[in-house]
Amino acid sequence: MTSNIKIGFDAKRLFLNKSGLGNYSRWLVNGLAKQFPENEYHLYTTNVSDVQKDFIGENIKTHLPPNLFKSFWRSKGIKKDLLKDGIQVYHGLSNELPIGIEATRIKTVVTIHDLIFKVHPEYYNPIDRAIYDRKFRSACERTDKIVAISNHTKECIIEYYKIDADKIEVIYLDSSEQFHHPADNEKVEDVKQKFGLTKPFFLNVGAIGGRKNQLRLVEAFASISKDVEHDLVLVGKPGKDSEAIKSLITKNNLFDRVKHLSAVNDDELFNLYHASYATVYPSLYEGFGIPIIESYRCGKPVLTSKGSSLEEVAGHSGLFCNPENIEEMASMLIKLTDQNTYQHLKDSISKELDRFDPNKSIKKYIDIYRNH
Numbered sequence: 001m002t003s004n005i006k007i008g009f010d011a012k013r014l015f016l017n018k019s020g021l022g023n024y025s026r027w028l029v030n031g032l033a034k035q036f037p038e039n040e041y042h043l044y045t046t047n048v049s050d051v052q053k054d055f056i057g058e059n060i061k062t063h064l065p066p067n068l069f070k071s072f073w074r075s076k077g078i079k080k081d082l083l084k085d086g087i088q089v090y091h092g093l094s095n096e097l098p099i100g101i102e103a104t105r106i107k108t109v110v111t112i113h114d115l116i117f118k119v120h121p122e123y124y125n126p127i128d129r130a131i132y133d134r135k136f137r138s139a140c141e142r143t144d145k146i147v148a149i150s151n152h153t154k155e156c157i158i159e160y161y162k163i164d165a166d167k168i169e170v171i172y173l174d175s176s177e178q179f180h181h182p183a184d185n186e187k188v189e190d191v192k193q194k195f196g197l198t199k200p201f202f203l204n205v206g207a208i209g210g211r212k213n214q215l216r217l218v219e220a221f222a223s224i225s226k227d228v229e230h231d232l233v234l235v236g237k238p239g240k241d242s243e244a245i246k247s248l249i250t251k252n253n254l255f256d257r258v259k260h261l262s263a264v265n266d267d268e269l270f271n272l273y274h275a276s277y278a279t280v281y282p283s284l285y286e287g288f289g290i291p292i293i294e295s296y297r298c299g300k301p302v303l304t305s306k307g308s309s310l311e312e313v314a315g316h317s318g319l320f321c322n323p324e325n326i327e328e329m330a331s332m333l334i335k336l337t338d339q340n341t342y343q344h345l346k347d348s349i350s351k352e353l354d355r356f357d358p359n360k361s362i363k364k365y366i367d368i369y370r371n372h
Contacts (some may be wrong), residue, residue, distance in 0.1 A: 003038065003370075004038050004039055004040075004042070004142060005041070005089060005369055005370065006038050006040040006042060006085065006086050006087050006088050006089075007039060007040065007041055007087070007088070007089045007090075007091060008034075008044055008082055008085070008087040008089070008090040008091070008106075009029060009041065009042065009043055009044065009047040009075070009090075009091050009093055010042055010044060010045055010091070010092045010093050010094060010096070010097075010098075011025060011043035011093070011171045012044075012094070013024055013025050013048075013093065013094050013152075014029060014045065014055075014093070015043075015045045015047060015048050015049045015051055015052065015053070016045070016046075017091070017171070019206075020096070020113070020290075021093070021094045021113065023176065023290070024093065024111070024113070024173060025093045025177075026051065026147075027095070027173070027174060027176060027177075028053070028093065028362070028365065029041055029043065029055065029060070029359075030054070030055075030177070030361040031358055031361075032194075032362055032365065033055075033059055033060055034368055035359065035362050035363070035366075036060075036362075037059050038124060039059060039366075040059055040060075040061065040314050041059055041060045041061070042061050042062075042063060042085055042087060043055060043060065043061065043062045043063065044063045044074070044078055044081070044082075045062065045064065046064070046065060046071070046073070046074055047062070047064075047070075050065070050266060054072045054177045060225050061297045062326055063085070065077075066081070066215075067174060072367040073195070074098070074099055075096075075099055076098055076099045076100065076107075078100055078277045079100065079101055079103075079104050080097050080106065082101075082106055083104055083106070087106055088106065088107060088369075089105050089106065089107045089108070089109065089274070089369045090107070090108050090109070090114045091108075091109045091110070091111070091369075092108070092109070092110040092111065092143070092305070093111050093157075094111065094113070095109070095111070095112055095113060095132075095135065095139060095141060096135045096136070096138075096139050097110050097139045097143055098153050098251075098310065101124070101136075102140070102142050103211045107122075108142070108143045108145075109143060109144065109145045109146075109147060109368055109369070110139045110140070110143045110145075110146055110147070111146075111147040111148075111149065112136065112147070112149075112153060112157055112245055112264070112287075113147055113153065113287045113288070114149075114153055114156070114213075114230070114285075114287025114309075115136065115153065115156040115160055115285070115287075116211075116220070116285055116287065117129045117132045117133065118133070118156065118160045119156060119308075120211070120284070120285055123211060130212070130262060131244065136161070139328075140163050141161070142162050143167075145167060145168075145169065145320055145368050146163065146168045146169070147169055147171050147365070147368070148168050148169070148170050148171075149171065149172065149173050149287055149288045149290050149309075149314055150170065150172070150287060150309035150310055150313065151170050151309075152287070152308055152309035152312055153170075153287050153288075153309065154168045154170050155194055155198055159180060159190065160236070169364065169368060171287050171361050171364045172313075172356050172361060173287075173289040173290060173356070173361075174293060174356050174357075174358045174361060175290060175293045175297050176266075178266065178270055179265075179270065179273075179293075179294055179297035179298065180297065180358075183270070183271060183274040183298070187267070187271050188195075188271045188274045188275050189193060189324045191227070191268050191272055191275060191339060192275050192320060194268075195259065195261060195272075196259070196368055197233065197235075197259075197275060198229045199229055199230060199231050200229065200276075200277040201221065201230055201231040201232060201233045201275075201276055201277055202221070202229070202230055202231070202232050202233070202274035202276070202277060202278055202280045202303075202333065202336075203233050203235065203272060203273065203277075203278070203279050203280070203295075203300075203343060204232070204233070204234045204235065204236075204279070204280050204281065204282075204289045205216060205235045205236060205269070205279070205281070205294070206235075206236045206281070206283065206291065207236045207237045207239050207247065208234065208237065208238055208239040208240075208241055208242050208260070208262075209237050209239030209240040209241035209242065210233065210240060210241070211237060211284040211285050211286075212236070212239075212283050212284075213250070213282045213284050213323050214234055214236075214245060214304075215241040215245055216282065216323065216324070216326050216329060217232070217234075217271065217280060217329065218232065218234075218245050218248050218249065218254075218258060219248060219280050219326050220313060220326045220327075220329035220330040220333060221254075221258065221330070221333065222248060222252040222254060223259075223326070223327075223330045224330045224333055224334055225252070225254060225257055227334065228333070228334065228337050230277055231256065231257050231258065231259065232258045232259070232280075233258075233259045233261065233272070233276070234258070234259070234260045234261070235260075235262075235264050235269060235272060236260075236262065237256060238262055239260060239314055242260070245258075245260070251278070270298075271274050273295055273297075273298040273300060274292055274298045274299075274300075276295075276298075276300055276301060277300070278295070278300050278301050278336055278342070279291055279292070279294075279295035279303075279305065280302070280303045280304075280333070280336075281295075281302055281304045282303070282304065282305050282321065282323040283303070283304070283305055283308075283310065283331055284305065284308075284323050284324070285307070286308050286309055286310055286329075287308070287309055288309055288313060289309060289310045289313045289314075290302065291315050292304060292310065292313050292318070293353075293356055296317060296349045296352060296353055296356075297344065297353065299349060300314065300328050300349075301317050301318065301319075301336070301342065301345035301346055302314055302317065302318045302319070303318065303319045303320070303321065303329075303332050303333065303336050304318050304319075304320060304321075305320065305321065305323040306321065306322055307369050310361075313354075314344055315348075315352040315355070316345075316348045316351070316352060317346070317348045317349045317352045318345065319332050319335060319336055319341075319345070320332070324338070
């Protein structure tokens with residue numbers, strides 16, 4: 001394959017998803033366009049959004065459906081456009097590929113983020129599980145190369161879909177570019193003042209409820225709140241556990257100790273990480289765990305969960321607990337406040353971050369596009 005290549009992306013979530021899959025898609029395409037500007041990057045999406053302004057350039061082109069049958073175009077009809085546009089590699093950024101794309105002889109790559117619906121089927125209704133299973137299995141079997149975002153996800157793909165390990169490459173994610181820059185101390189102080197944060201605090205980031213597990217976190221914090229000076233700050237959209245958490249706060253008279261911030265923009269979140277003492281991320285299951293990397297890039301250690309990919313991502317700068325054991329979580333929160341433990345974790349962060357170097361990660365993607 002020539003050194004200059006035309007790469008197509010399933011960019012629906014790049015434009016339309018503000019969190020996980022969207023963040024990954026934007027991070028990857030931005031990184032590729034900056035690090036390897038000689039290539040053409042073609043974004044295929046059913047709709048655009050305000051993020052389009054960040055994806056305009058000589059080497060980036062956006063393509064929309066030629067008719068009203070948007071979902072059909074994305075899942076099948078897109079093949080004609082890929083051939084017409086001379087696409088050499090097509091990358092499904094969010095676990096799926098167009099039906100029959102293998103017949104075009106266009107090289108394909110698919111990123112598999114997690115197989116939560118297989119590992120924890122109880123989180124999904126049967127119809128959704130069946131749809132995801134069919135799409136993910138089909139993409140894994142038909143593609144030329146699979147990118148898994150963690151070794152844990154790679155192991156799940158091998159276990160559940162019997163895919164050859166050599167077909168799967170693990171490439172870690174990274175935080176957004178903002179987290180690669182130092183904080184402005186004045187802005188950090190401003191955000192603390194805005195949200196009334198006067199004490200050191202544990203930070204938790206994620207939509208409230210479900211597998212993000214904040215209800216148990218608040219229970220654990222309530223049990224040790226009299227023993228620590230630290231407060232707890234939850235940042236995320238309200239969810240199914242929000243009312244139960246409010247009741248727990250009321251029951252334990254923690255109005256001044258536990259804050260839920262539901263409307264936080266990217267700049268405020270960045271400054272909240274810098275203002276925090278440490279991040280607590282006791283999710284029941286994750287394919288990766290970006291808040292860990294965000295925390296590390298701000299120099300803050302983490303307490304996270306045993307199991308799934310979180311131990312792999314956190315490495316030696318994290319403490320770990322069984323996310324279903326409230327007493328264990330509470331004891332680890334206490335341990336995190338020990339200054340010797342805290343400093344040891346903090347000192348090892350820079351070494352852990354070597355694994356998530358975005359330049360090395362982006363280079364791995366280009367190597368896949370060129371060699372497969």
